[in-house]
Amino acid sequence: MNTPQSVIDRYTSAVMNLDREAMLSLFAEDLKMFDTVTPWKFENRNEWAVYIDEWFSAGATYAKVEASDVHIRTFADCAHVSMNMRYAEHGGGGMTNRITWLLVPDGEEWKILHEHASVPLHRTEMTPQFQP
Amino acid sequence: MKTLESVLERYISAVKSLDKQAFLALYDPSVRYFDMTAPFELRGTDVFGGRVDKWFAHMEGSEPDVIPSNLESSSSGELAYMTMLIDYADVDAEGNRRAMMNRLTWVLAPRGDDWKIIHEHTSVPLNEETMEPEFEL
Numbered sequence: 426m427n428t429p430q431s432v433i434d435r436y437t438s439a440v441m442n443l444d445r446e447a448m449l450s451l452f453a454e455d456l457k458m459f460d461t462v463t464p465w466k467f468e469n470r471n472e473w474a475v476y477i478d479e480w481f482s483a484g485a486t487y488a489k490v491e492a493s494d495v496h497i498r499t500f501a502d503c504a505h506v507s508m509n510m511r512y513a514e515h516g517g518g519g520m521t522n523r524i525t526w527l528l529v530p531d532g533e534e535w536k537i538l539h540e541h542a543s544v545p546l547h548r549t550e551m552t553p554q555f556q557p
Numbered sequence: 558m559k560t561l562e563s564v565l566e567r568y569i570s571a572v573k574s575l576d577k578q579a580f581l582a583l584y585d586p587s588v589r590y591f592d593m594t595a596p597f598e599l600r601g602t603d604v605f606g607g608r609v610d611k612w613f614a615h616m617e618g619s620e621p622d623v624i625p626s627n628l629e630s631s632s633s634g635e636l637a638y639m640t641m642l643i644d645y646a647d648v649d650a651e652g653n654r655r656a657m658m659n660r661l662t663w664v665l666a667p668r669g670d671d672w673k674i675i676h677e678h679t680s681v682p683l684n685e686e687t688m689e690p691e692f693e694l
Contacts, residue, residue: 457629457640459660459678462685465642465694466627466660494598496589496676500635505664507589507676509597523591523598525662525678527638539640541662543680545595546690553683553690557597 429497429504429528432535437490440512443481449474453529453536461522461542489513492524504528504535509557510542520544520555559671561630561637564663569623572645575613581606585666585673593659593679619647625661637665637672642694657681657692 432451439447449470458467460476467473495508506526513519522542528535544553564583571580581602590599592608599605623645630639639662646656659679665672681690 459640459662459680459682461680461683462688463682463691465658465682465691498636500633502633503631503636505636505638505676507591507664507678521597523678523680525591525664525676527664539638539662541640541660541678541680543591543593543660543678544683545591545597546593546681548594551594551690553688554595554597 426530427534429499429506429526429535430495432526432528432537433492433495433506433508437492437510440490441487443486445474445477445481448477448481451537452540453531453538456537457539459541459543461520461544485518486515487512487519488515502530521557558667561632561639561665561672564665564672564674565625565628565639565641569625572616572621572623575616575621577606577609577613580609580613583674584677585668585675588674589676591676591678591680593681616647619649621645621647632665632672635667637667639663639665658694 436451452470454470456470456473458473491511492508498505508524509521510524511521525541526537527539529538544555547554568583584602586602590605625641625643628641641661642658643661644656644658648654659681662678663674664676666675681692684691
């Protein structure tokens with residue numbers, strides 16, 4: 426059985442390499458996703474795949490993708506991860522997301538059954554805050 | 558063992574009655590909280606409690622309501638989760654109804670005969686074009 430940490434490592438690698446298949450292989454078919462940008466939700470992996478195609482073909486390339494403040498709880502039939510994920514683009518742009526994962530075993534691998542990614546809003550101006 | 562649905566029922570009841578103690582009792586003292594507004598995270602009900610004070614003070618006299626939808630949940634013996642869209646509505650001083658929708662994820666762990674929220678992630682999405690927050694589905 427791989428570990429939730431290995432899912433994080435493969436996620437950062439997939440984004441760095443803009444590798445659609447590697448990215449999709451991390452997710453369960455019945456994925457439910459709340460992503461940082463609209464739409465409000467994706468109801469399965471096929472819907473998410475369409476967005477990944479758009480994301481990875483949008484032109485951004487990444488100098489560094491790394492997780493920090495990682496909390497992992499692993500049990501026999503489920504695991505939970507919460508973390509910050511920094512996406513540093515070539516040229517200096519990028520953002521940090523809060524990410525929550527719920528993972529379930531699928532054979533010898535953990536698959537992401539639920540992802541919730543977001544940035545917080547400024548408390549009075551309600552503008553997005555892209556870095557901690 | 559109490560059910561996950563009862564956690565949600567108690568959450569709704571606590572917000573509608575602005576009952577801070579009942580609200581905080583739903584959370585593990587070490588909760589990791591990703592709220593809709595900054596900072597990126599809050600840790601522990603001691604810190605989180607101050608935010609609840611401000612939130613409930615803001616809603617005093619406003620007939621708050623909480624309406625979940627798109628609810629999904631699952632539990633094993635050791636961990637449970639709930640995901641939903643949740644509408645927070647109230648009435649302002651001029652009598653106008655206000656509403657804001659959030660995406661909500663709860664991760665819960667068993668504590669005695671009850672589930673406690675050990676992690677909450679609440680957010681709204683940013684519009685893909687403008688990167689402005691959206692507060693309605």
